[in-house]
Each structure stands twice: as C-alpha cells, then as structure tokens.
Amino acid sequence: MALPSLEILIEQFRKLPSVGRKSAERMAYSILDYSKEEAELFAKSIIDAKENIKRCKICHNFSEDEICPVCRDDQREKSIICVVEDARDIISLEKVKNYNGVYHVIGGTISPMNGVTPDDLNIKSLLMRINNDGTNEVIIATNPTVEGETTALYISKLIKPLGIKVSRLAYGMPVGGELDHADEVTIMRALEGRREL
Amino acid sequence: MALPSLEILIEQFRKLPSVGRKSAERMAYSILDYSKEEAELFAKSIIDAKENIKRCKICHNFSEDEICPVCRDDQREKSIICVVEDARDIISLEKVKNYNGVYHVIGGTISPMNGVTPDDLNIKSLLMRINNDGTNEVIIATNPTVEGETTALYISKLIKPLGIKVSRLAYGMPVGGELDHADEVTIMRALEGRREL
Numbered sequence: 001m002a003l004p005s006l007e008i009l010i011e012q013f014r015k016l017p018s019v020g021r022k023s024a025e026r027m028a029y030s031i032l033d034y035s036k037e038e039a040e041l042f043a044k045s046i047i048d049a050k051e052n053i054k055r056c057k058i059c060h061n062f063s064e065d066e067i068c069p070v071c072r073d074d075q076r077e078k079s080i081i082c083v084v085e086d087a088r089d090i091i092s093l094e095k096v097k098n099y100n101g102v103y104h105v106i107g108g109t110i111s112p113m114n115g116v117t118p119d120d121l122n123i124k125s126l127l128m129r130i131n132n133d134g135t136n137e138v139i140i141a142t143n144p145t146v147e148g149e150t151t152a153l154y155i156s157k158l159i160k161p162l163g164i165k166v167s168r169l170a171y172g173m174p175v176g177g178e179l180d181h182a183d184e185v186t187i188m189r190a191l192e193g194r195r196e197l
Numbered sequence: 198m199a200l201p202s203l204e205i206l207i208e209q210f211r212k213l214p215s216v217g218r219k220s221a222e223r224m225a226y227s228i229l230d231y232s233k234e235e236a237e238l239f240a241k242s243i244i245d246a247k248e249n250i251k252r253c254k255i256c257h258n259f260s261e262d263e264i265c266p267v268c269r270d271d272q273r274e275k276s277i278i279c280v281v282e283d284a285r286d287i288i289s290l291e292k293v294k295n296y297n298g299v300y301h302v303i304g305g306t307i308s309p310m311n312g313v314t315p316d317d318l319n320i321k322s323l324l325m326r327i328n329n330d331g332t333n334e335v336i337i338a339t340n341p342t343v344e345g346e347t348t349a350l351y352i353s354k355l356i357k358p359l360g361i362k363v364s365r366l367a368y369g370m371p372v373g374g375e376l377d378h379a380d381e382v383t384i385m386r387a388l389e390g391r392r393e394l
Contacts, residue, residue: 003259003266005249009242016224026377027213029285031243032250032259039247043240045206049228050236052202062200062229069199088226180223 006032055087058129060105060122062087070094070102077101079136083126083155085109085143089179093141096188101139104129109147110154118154126155130164137165139194143178144169156197167194203229252284255326257302257319259284267291267299274298276333280323280352282306282340286376290338293385298336301326306344307351315351323352327361334362336391340375341366353394364391 006028013024031039055061056068063069070076070090080101084090087105106121129135138159142148156166169190179187203225210221228236252258253265260266267273267287277298281287284302303318326332335356339345353363366387376384 003250003261005242005246005261006259009246012239012242015227015239017227018220018223022378023215025285025288026215028246030212030214031246034247036247039243042209042212043243045202045209046228046236046240046243049202049206049225050231050233053200053229062203064200064202088222091222181219 055105059103060087060107060125061090061103075100079134080139081126081129081135081137082139082141084141084179085148085151086180089141092179092182092184092187093191095184096191098188099191101137106142106151106155109142109145109151111147111150121151123155123158127158130159130162135164137167139167139169139191140197141169141179145178152197160197166197168197170194252302256300257284257304257322258287258300272297276331277336278323278326278332278334279336279338281338281376282345282348283377286338289376289379289381289384290388292381293388295385296388298334303339303348303352306339306342306348308344308347318348320352320355324355327356327359332361334364336364336366336388337394338366338376342375349394357394363394365394367391 009028009031010021010024013019013027014021019027031042034042052064053062054064056063056071057066058071059068061068061070065072077100081104082093082099082101083104083106084093085106085108090103090105093099093103104122104126106123106126108116108121110116110118110121130138138155140152140155142151152168156168159166170192182190206225206228207218207221210216210224211218216224228239231239249261250259251261253260253268254263255268256265258265258267262269274297278301279290279296279298280301280303281290282303282305287300287302290296290300301319301323303320303323305313305318307313307315307318327335335352337349337352339348349365353365356363367389379387
C-alpha cells in the first residue's frame with residue numbers, strides 16, 4: 001500500500017508486549033483518527049515517561065525523584081522489606097493496600113542458563129540495607145517459577161544467618177504464573193499466608 | 198504510587214482499541230525498558246503518521262500524497278470501483294491480491310439512528326466518478342450489518358439506473374461481522390462469489 005509512515009507506526013506498536021499484527025494495525029489506524037493535539041500528547045507522554053522515570057537510589061523502584069514515594073513515606077514500616085524481581089511487581093503489591101513495609105527490587109532472578117548470577121542482581125544493596133536499617137523481616141516475593149524459587153532460596157540462605165525472619169509469599173498464586181498477572185485477592189491471600197523459610 | 202508520567206502514559210495506551218488497564222500498564226512499563234532513542238523513534242512515528250497520512254482526492258483512501266497509490270497505478274482497472282465503508286477496509290481487500298480494480302471510501306454507513314444521512318457520506322463524489330470515468334462495475338463491500346446492507350441497497354438504487362453493473366460481496370463473511378476482522382481466504386471467497394444486486 002506504500003504508506004511508509006503507517007508501516008513504521010504499526011511496527012512500533014508490534015514491539016509492545018502481546019500486540020500482534022492485526023492489533024498493531026488497529027492501533028495505528030486509531031492514531032489517524034486522533035486530532036493533531038491528541039497525537040502530540042501521546043508522543044509527548046512516551047518521551048516524558050522515559051525521561052522522568054528513574055530508579056530509586058534505595059530500593060531500585062521506579063521513581064520520578066532520587067528516592068521513591070514508598071521509601072520517602074514516614075508511615076511505612078522500614079523494618080520489613082519485600083523483595084521483588086521487578087519494579088512493576090511493586091504496583092501489583094501496592095494495589096492490595098494491606099502491606100505497609102518497604103521494597104527491594106533485585107532486577108531479575110538467578111538463572112545460570114541465561115548467564116544471570118547473583119552478582120548481576122541488586123542483592124548486595126539488599127544486604128547493605130539489612131545491615132544498616134534495622135530490618136526485622138524480609139518477605140521474598142519472587143515469582144513461583146523455578147528461577148524465582150532458586151533466587152528465594154539463595155537470598156534466604158544469605159539472610160537467615162543474620163537472625164532475620166525470612167518469609168516467602170504463600171502459593172496462593174498459580175504455580176508457574178507471574179506476580180504481574182495475578183489478581184488482587186490472590187496477591188492478598190499470598191501475603192497473609194506467607195511462610196517462614 | 199505517585200508516578201504521574203507513568204499514569205499519563207498508561208492512560209494514553211488505554212485509549213487505543215481493545216486495550217484494558219492491565220495491558221496498558223504492561224505497555225507503559227515496556228517503554229521504561231526502551232533506550233532513549235527507541236522512545237524517541239516511537240514518539241516520532243506517531244507524529245509522522247498523523248502528519249503525513251492524508252486522504253486521496255479521488256477515492257478518500259489513506260495516502261501520503263494527493264492521489265493514493267491505488268488510484269495512481271496504471272495497472273489497475275479504473276472501470277471497476279469497489280465501495281468500502283472505511284479506508285482500513287482497503288488494506289484487508291488489498292491483502293487478497295486478486296482484486297485489480299480501484300476503490301471508493303464512503304466513510305461510514307447510512308444510519309438514521311446515529312444521524313448519519315447519505316449526505317454525510319462520500320456518495321456524491323462516487324456518482325461523479327461513475328459519470329466521468331467510464332465505470333463498468335461497482336462492487337459494494339460495505340460490512341454485512343444492517344447499516345451496511347441499507348447503505349449497499351441505497352447506493353445500488355442510485356447506480357443501477359445508470360446502466361452499470363452493481364454487485365455485492367458474497368456472504369462468505371460471518372453475518373454481523375466486520376471486514377476489518379475477516380481473514381484473507383474469507384475475503385477472497387466473498388470477492389469471487391459477489392452477486393448482482
């Protein structure tokens with residue numbers, strides 16, 4: 001059809017998670033129905049999000065400031081740290097609203113197959129926080145996958161000798177699933193039934 | 198979570214067709230993993246598509262020039278016009294590759310309920326083309342919905358008195374469905390089995 005601008009836009013939409021060719025086409029066409037202002041707003045929001053959102057210096061959560069809103073919040077219980085694989089898992093956990101501790105994003109899982117070793121993850125900074133911040137409990141909320149379990153075990157072995165309570169989210173979530181996909185009730189049950197490692 | 202840039206981006210993704218809150222969140226997060234250059238390319242492709250893609254002066258198809266590639270193509274049979282509701286239907290028809298005529302986008306369907314009258318559609322320009330361009334056949338490819346059928350009937354009643362062959366896409370497509378969603382084989386069958394009105 002020789003509409004290079006449209007083809008480029010379709011390709012851009014296809015790069016998004018779970019977007020196939022047909023969906024990408026529909027998205028691109030919908031942009032053609034936008035006003036000039038709407039298209040500019042959309043484009044600007046992409047640039048802005050990329051530019052403004054950094055990583056929290058303490059927990060590696062997404063943040064528009066040096067320190068994220070959770071770490072800055074005086075009401076949060078700083079002695080409980082919930083360890084997650086990815087910053088987006090924090091959003092899922094925050095939706096439940098009954099967790100009042102803080103977080104630590106390790107940025108993945110130990111996976112020798114993919115060449116990811118403990119050194120590639122934010123585990124040293126976690127140990128440093130535990131040593132310095134008076135941590136009482138660490139809840140490990142890595143995903144219930146093989147890599148997530150391995151990582152949970154690895155971290156618990158490092159932390160338990162320090163005399164700190166280490167727990168793991170209960171299997172309220174479907175095994176093999178991802179935290180990011182779980183509904184809020186499931187996450188709440190998993191939090192309540194957390195078991196000591 | 199107080200990440201206004203992210204919330205704005207999620208809202209932008211939610212405005213796209215068939216994108217719910219969860220999908221929009223995943224899309225927005227995926228942007229955070231983009232490099233600065235990738236984010237800028239995506240933003241630019243939105244602006245470019247909106248700015249560069251206009252409507253063909255002859256058939257109202259999407260086009261980056263005054264006249265669209267189909268109308269400009271000397272190999273296309275100008276005496277056969279396929280009437281579609283929407284410019285994106287042309288992409289679906291072009292994928293079949295065995296239609297060699299031209300198109301006319303009427304821009305919707307007659308729908309008294311929604312206040313759309315024949316005057317709101319590109320029907321006058323269709324009649325003008327038929328009068329001036331030596332048209333032999335008009336294939337009406339409006340969607341097989343009540344409004345699409347009504348519009349097909351209305352157009353055929355205007356054109357048949359001019360001594361022009363008018364046909365309608367066969368019901369190879371599921372009734373109530375939309376051209377935009379049909380697969381290529383279905384569209385091919387519908388083209389082959391077109392019946393005279």
